[in-house]
Amino acid sequence: MAFGSPLSFTDTMPIVSPGFTGRRQSPDVELPPGQYLAEDFPVLTAGPTPRVTTDRWQFTINTEAGLRYDWSWQQLIEMPAEKITTDIHCVTKWSKLGTRWKGVSLDVLLEDVETAADFALVQSYGGYTTNLPLEDLIDGQAWIAYRYDGEELTPEHGGPARLLVPHLYFWKSAKWVRGIQLLLEDEPGFWESAGYHDYGDPWREQRYQGD
Amino acid sequence: MTHVDGNALAGDLREIFAVDLTVATGQCSGCGYKGSVASLRVYQNAPGIVARCPHCEEVVLRLVRGRDRAWLDLRGTVSLEIPLP
Numbered sequence: 001m002a003f004g005s006p007l008s009f010t011d012t013m014p015i016v017s018p019g020f021t022g023r024r025q026s027p028d029v030e031l032p033p034g035q036y037l038a039e040d041f042p043v044l045t046a047g048p049t050p051r052v053t054t055d056r057w058q059f060t061i062n063t064e065a066g067l068r069y070d071w072s073w074q075q076l077i078e079m080p081a082e083k084i085t086t087d088i089h090c091v092t093k094w095s096k097l098g099t100r101w102k103g104v105s106l107d108v109l110l111e112d113v114e115t116a117a118d119f120a121l122v123q124s125y126g127g128y129t130t131n132l133p134l135e136d137l138i139d140g141q142a143w144i145a146y147r148y149d150g151e152e153l154t155p156e157h158g159g160p161a162r163l164l165v166p167h168l169y170f171w172k173s174a175k176w177v178r179g180i181q182l183l184l185e186d187e188p189g190f191w192e193s194a195g196y197h198d199y200g201d202p203w204r205e206q207r208y209q210g211d
Numbered sequence: 212m213t214h215v216d217g218n219a220l221a222g223d224l225r226e227i228f229a230v231d232l233t234v235a236t237g238q239c240s241g242c243g244y245k246g247s248v249a250s251l252r253v254y255q256n257a258p259g260i261v262a263r264c265p266h267c268e269e270v271v272l273r274l275v276r277g278r279d280r281a282w283l284d285l286r287g288t289v290s291l292e293i294p295l296p
Contacts, residue, residue: 046254046261048214048268091258127270171258191258195275195282208277 031095032202038094043156046190050126050176054160059144060179063115070179071109073160076144079104084143086166088173089202101164103145106137117182121189122163125176130189131198132165132172134182141167144177169200169207217251217262223274224248227281230293238289241269248272248291 031037054073061069071079084101120134136142145164146153153159158175165172171191181187192198197206205211217233224232233249244266251262251271259275264287271287285291 042256044257046257046259047263047270190273191275194259194273194284195277195280196258208275208280 029097032089033205034207035089035093035095035202038096041096041099041157042090042092042094044090044092044171045156045175046128047126049155050124051155052125052160052176052178057160058178059109059161061109061113061182062179063113063182064117064184065115067114069109069113076104076161077146079108082143084145084164084166086164088166088170091169091171091196091200091202091207095202099166100149101143101145102147103143103161103164105140106142106144107140109144110138113182115182117184119183119186121181121183121187122172122174122177123179123181124174125178128174128176128190130172130174131187131192132168133186133199136165136168137180141165167201169197169202171196172200214252214254214263217247217249217253219253219255220248220251220260220262220272220274223260223276223281227283230295232291232293234294236292237271239264239267239269239271240287240289241271242267243289 057073059071059076081102081104085098087095087097088099089095117134119131120137121129121131123129142163142165144161146161148157153162161177163174163177186198188198195208197208197211200206221231221233233247235248236245237248238245241264244264246265250265252265254261259273261270262272263269264271269287273284275282
């Protein structure tokens with residue numbers, strides 16, 4: 001497993017205690033180029049925080065052929081969930097280590113979806129969008145996360161649910177996620193259409209177009 | 212998350228334009244609202260600067276600064292009326 005990859009484990013496995021100090025110290029860790037270690041969890045937002053109640057929350061996958069698949073909140077939380085412990089890297093240069101999430105793998109949500117798409121445009125309540133290759137959403141790399149650090153995901157951090165795709169810069173992990181449009185051609189999202197990189201690999205420091 | 216007003220755009224826009232654009236009158240492509248750039252709602256705790264219409268909250272301006280480049284996205288702005296001396 002490459003450094004920085006998420007560790008995924010089932011609900012029944014014990015969480016290993018990080019020890020008395022509770023934190024890994026910065027000299028011992030390797031961060032992606034240009035990143036610094038954050039101990040807090042900065043809140044970034046491009047607009048007012050949407051307040052989406054779970055009774056009207058819905059997650060939808062639309063395919064390139066016009067097929068539509070959707071899930072209510074109740075359906076989501078009744079699906080098999082995973083606990084994920086992972087490092088996250090924001091393009092504004094902070095990284096946070098060992099963040100703990102719970103959510104449903106996109107592998108589960110995409111299991112019965114018929115598609116020939118290569119790309120995904122992720123859509124959020126509030127209008128935010130972000131694009132990435134579909135292959136980066138599968139094979140245990142992405143989740144619809146609804147718990148953070150043992151608590152319900154707060155609206156400030158994207159609750160009730162956000163995308164978690166931690167191997168890419170964190171702007172790809174769309175807060176307040178409401179759906180995914182599957183596409184045959186890549187379509188730039190909110191930041192990608194204003195200078196940011198279409199892929200955004202922190203280990204290759206793909207911050208801006210042309211990086 | 213709170214926002215600040217459009218006067219926060221003054222420094223960044225002055226670097227790109229030769230005039231103070233915060234006194235320009237912009238029209239929102241979402242709702243047609245007309246108002247000064249200074250009246251916009253600016254969200255700065257983000258990978259770029261996002262200015263939204265105070266009337267409909269649509270994005271009217273996005274500014275991203277790279278190491279040696281800036282991207283200015285004005286697709287949410289119908290026009291800018293800029294006073295000249």
